[in-house]
Amino acid sequence: MNPWMHYLVWPLVKFLVAFIIVQGIVAAMNWVERRLLGFVQARLGPNRVGPKGLLQIIADPVKFLLKEDIVPANAETIAYFLGPILPLIPTFLVYCLIPFGPPPTFVAARVNVAVLLVLALTSTGVYGIILGGWASNNKYSLMGGLRSAAQMVSYEVPFGLSIVGVLMLSGSLDLVKIVNYQADHIWNLFPQLIAAFIFFVAMTAETNRTPFDLPEADSELVGGYHTEYSAMKFAFFMLAEYSAMLVNCCLMTLLFLGGWTLAIGGYGLTTQTLQHMGIPGGMLGVLIFIVKVMTFMLVYIWFRATFPRFRFDQLMDLGWKWMIPLALANIVVTGVVVLLGQSLNFQGEVVLSIAGAAIVGYTLYNLRPRAKVVHASRVSEV
Amino acid sequence: MIEYAVFFFFAAVAVIFALMVVLHRNPVVGALALVASFFALAVMYVLLEAPFLAALQVIVYAGAIMVLFLFVIMLLNLQKQSEEPTRPLQQFLGYAGSAAFGIGLVYYLSKYAVMELPAGPFIADARTVGIRLFEAYIFPFEMVSILLLAAIVGALLLSGVRMEERT
């Protein structure tokens, strides 16, 4: 094949297709989120524009485009413009690296250090928020930006550490190989249960979503880092946030839920099976992938409807005193079990899965509904 | 050919933004320029067939260290601090000296450091680096972990956490 076609044109076409689909999903997610929040909170949500309010997906961008673009008087002009645009670039670049279906058709760029590159790119998303918050020349915005910087640097650590266990099991940094490994053995969710939990919490914190939305806490900081932003610039912030959510859900699916495969121990829809089925197989793989990703997006929204916001010191305590030690313990345990499994010839995944199940069982047992105990000194108050 | 284009473009980016770090009065702009310079250097690492270290460069420098710098600059509100030139002679000597140093270095390198690249591919992926790191360099690796621990304790102590205040 012509190298230009192979290295430039095809990846670009793939990236553009993925980009357009992702943007469609992001626009639709806004509507889904509002309807779902309405459902949870026993109200209707947007239902006026079009059937079931579906045309809201188009109405919102039109409104963003037509609104007046206000720049505060003493803003740092260049930084103010760069703020909303900068976080978009790394988030969109990540879509080149994510395999949406069985290779080679559905991967724009297959890199052998893909996990590291994705981590690197997502870790730079914080600059836009810091910059936007600082350039607005507003105390609340600055507070939002500072909080965001501290929060994202803190949660970067458990975010990265929780992946290490997965890398040890699958022995590769290539996302495609990690997915194939899971299809041949078992979804990493089971042996790496604690890591999956940490990863999900850390990724919620990384994207500034409730219950970790302190950078934009409306009750304390008006709107946080985007207080002074209006019209299209505000829309860019939202776009970056939702794109980052989608990227994180894709990563979660690839690392812990077997990506586009639906197989266990090599039986079922593995990558080879899908590749043998040709184009329909590829489409099926993408469909499976999208269903898994969407499940996590809905969990995100469910989180938002359920949990109240953390206080900032609670957030830091959770990150540094719980998440990081837990992630480190997980690495040690996984490493020991994998090594023992190699030398004593047993499946490390099975042992880790049983241990994970035991932990979940114990936690659920401790959280079971119990009769309320009233302390003797407070009986008179009741 | 395309490699040269990439190299010269990103070399220019690295140098221009590095100059901005040194010459711009506003430390926020300086920090952001340094981030851009580090990104250009990460591209250089990719050209040098070390994509693993390029990813590390972006994660460690752009993702963590520079966020810390920006955080401190904004926390202390330093962008309004003016910097009057108090010692013009020393400053001139600084500029002239560093320029002479740079020019001399470039001259020397372009005259004496021209070497033929050896044939054969250079394999420097994450696996090779990792194996070497944990076999030959295990002792320095542990030392670095202790150093990082010391840095954490030192930073906590210096930035004003008083133990008696916390009770």
Next chain:
Amino acid sequence: MIPTHWFLILSAILFAIGVCGVLTRKNGITIFMSIELMVNAVNLTFLAYARQFHQIHGLIFVFFVMAIAAAEAAVGLAIFISLFHHRATIDVDEANLMRW
């Protein structure tokens, strides 16, 4: 393949710029950023020679330099915060108590 001396020249230029920043600026944070720039220039040299001589040691040195730079950034910025609390400035000319 780009020859090694191009990378060395780029590294030399960046190092000289870093030296210039350390010598001429008085803002502590800017000086610190110039030091980081010099450290990165050295990293580039390490990697260039690692490829030239097919030695993996250069890469491992860069790895250590990055770890040490992280530790240095944490301690250095803590020092500047402490200095700011005492003097309300991070001008390095003001920090002259230990000078003589």
